[in-house]
Amino acid sequence: MEKQAVTIYTVAREARVSMATVSRVVNGNPNVKPETRQKVLDVIKKLNYRPNAVARGLASKKTTTVGVIIPSVTNPYFAELALGIDDIATMYKYNIILTNSDFNDDKILKVARGLLAKQVDGIIFMGHDMSAELQQEFAASNTPVVVAGSIVNDDKLATVRINYQSAAKEATNYLLDHNDDRVAFVVSSLDYSINSKYRLAGYKEALAEHGIPFESKYVIETNGDYNRAYQQADHLIEQGIKAAYVSDDDLAAGLLNGLTDNGVKVPDDFEIVTSNDTTYAKITRPTLTSITQPLYDIGAISMRLLTKMMDGEVSDTDDVILDHGIIERQSTRRG
Amino acid sequence: MEKQAVTIYTVAREARVSMATVSRVVNGNPNVKPETRQKVLDVIKKLNYRPNAVARGLASKKTTTVGVIIPSVTNPYFAELALGIDDIATMYKYNIILTNSDFNDDKILKVARGLLAKQVDGIIFMGHDMSAELQQEFAASNTPVVVAGSIVNDDKLATVRINYQSAAKEATNYLLDHNDDRVAFVVSSLDYSINSKYRLAGYKEALAEHGIPFESKYVIETNGDYNRAYQQADHLIEQGIKAAYVSDDDLAAGLLNGLTDNGVKVPDDFEIVTSNDTTYAKITRPTLTSITQPLYDIGAISMRLLTKMMDGEVSDTDDVILDHGIIERQSTRRG
DNA sequence: ATGAAAGCGCTAACAC
């Protein structure tokens, strides 16, 4: 079991210096005479010495590791956010402990505690709302946390995102402008404040601007992913719905395919605008008109913000709101 | 900076026992009198004590963390493998350090070294081949490694996968049986032995069985992902190709959409069989006929095998070969 | 059943 046969001490002896000097060399501390440094470097190479990050973490109280809580790696929205997170983390030499939360509060709490036990230097949280226990856990830990790509029920946490309310409003308006007066609001769940509070408000604003009364039967909760949305397609048809603003590309793809497979022509007989402009929006046929948002950047900026917080460079936790837009594709009619 | 104000020592003093006893309680060691255990438990709860995993890792030389090297989280093939890995890891109480490798050898080497420095107990490697340095790094570390969902140029490593050669052969035969005598072999890169050695061999076998000579112009390397395959569609058309066996769903989706957008009817004028049966194969229209393989299980079994290796329960590293099949969808003609 | 004490491999004062 001599997994770590060669330690800083071995190197020190072999190079005839103290372990402190070896430590300085390894950490790039300038207070080392060039010759000494070279001598140590030679021994390190010769012995193939590798610093033990665990020991270092214990001594320095920094693990250069951040925890990332993600609902699902198979959802392209979160996967694309993760890409930006990962790149910046790599750039700043942080490792990432990635934990799937499945949108399950119990699991989230468990993984969060695990992350804290591992002494991560910071946490990126992806997900739509937090249990009271989780909020408390984060607050008590005084470990920096940033919420990426969502807005949650805890305004003490920094978030990096777009303005979901105005995005939803614009998407709905776009549909309403096409003389679709029966526009549905399709979301995974109204339990998330991002949907029930912000997107829904945007949807209602657009309705109001067009003088169309809000009808709750046009609010659809899929309570699931692609397949659930697929199955609900005929339900929407029965309701006489002619268009939909959808909160997630996964759902939009499901709805689209469900409609198509039921003989409904998109966009001629039904229009769809989705929210995240992920690969799903480009792979489907017809392609999906979508809110555009800089997914990669949201991830990247979240991570960058976190590095600043971990370095104590930033105290205020103002939200970072990025610009969004809308891109017209084939799931909506022109003009 | 009293991040860890309460340590095992704090608990010990408060409970009027030694830290050894607290350690026993925390670790479920039976050699503790019930009353003592309860007393300690009470103090732990009262102080909200949480064991420091870093200190524990240093003392025990086990981090209960495994490293996962993944080419890309946004590729559904790897994302679906990751799902199985994650579930079993959670079940066995391991955390996962997830590192994106982008199929880049330098980056892979760096992340692998980072993982080893962090003293991970084991590594799951996803990717198609390994540099000599990486192989050496793994060999020298005596950290258990299992390769998930591929076959690589290092037969000392345990792998969990399907038989790629016979899968490719069956897919090609399926196409050839439809009287498509101009069947292309489309892969990302022949630099990977999974493609150049195994899948290509299967493709050639099928050709031989049908008495069709192998022509290298029917071998297409995309050197890229969805978009690259999309762009190559017209090139395939020009070559007079009528069908294709594709090594990755990402590429198959790109090819399909490229063909469709160029006015080529799939499956009437062109047939496609893809390899991984991921969500992509179900989301496209037409849907994609595909080799089927238990992606989730491959991930899960890889992780389970790794736990056994980490526990020293297993020494031999025989490959685990799972069954594959083929599912007919809309990208091929019936009969 | 419990405690004392010696590390695990490293960082970080502090001294010279």
Add this chain to the structure above:
DNA sequence: GTGTTAGCGCTTTCAT
């Protein structure tokens, strides 16, 4: 510029 010396918070013999 370099060495000495305490820890970091925990596990793990070894006694008792």
